[in-house]
Amino acid sequence: MRRQAESSAEQHEKLAALIEFVAGGDDDLSVYGLLALEWGLRFSAMQHEWAEWAEGEIERVSGADAPPAAR
DSSP states (O other): OHHHHHHHHHHHHHHHTTHHHHHTOOSHHHHHHHHHHHHHHHHHHHHHHHHHHHHHHHHHHHHHHSOGGGO
16 A cells, blocks of 8 residues: 555656646647646545555554554
8 A cells, every 4th residue: 555655646746747838738739638637636646545545444454453562
């Protein structure tokens, strides 16, 4: 989960760096490119959020099953 969270955060940063370039024009490529870029940004943000949540859930469940001394 940690690797997934880090990977999706990196992907989000790479996509965010493209916003000015893609949004710079008013042609079809810029318009549709911005739509696709926005999808990528939202998807990578969702993946990151989910992986962080899932990692926490795994830790929570693992900690609940562990003996008190191991917590």
